[in-house]
Amino acid sequence: MEMPLKADEVISRIKQLHTNGISISKKQVKQNDPDLMRSALFYFPSWEHALKNAEIL
Numbered sequence: 279m280e281m282p283l284k285a286d287e288v289i290s291r292i293k294q295l296h297t298n299g300i301s302i303s304k305k306q307v308k309q310n311d312p313d314l315m316r317s318a319l320f321y322f323p324s325w326e327h328a329l330k331n332a333e334i335l
Contacts, residue, residue, distance in 0.1 A: 282317035
């Protein structure tokens, strides 16, 4: 198993997706960027928490 992204990388990738107008719905991210989802859930209790930390929600 590869190493998860660092917490700050998770945040910046979420912000980048959001800025680029790419869907940040849990389902879409799980399909399109499973590494990001896996890493987000490694550091945060839920995808919603990760979005709040990225100041999206």
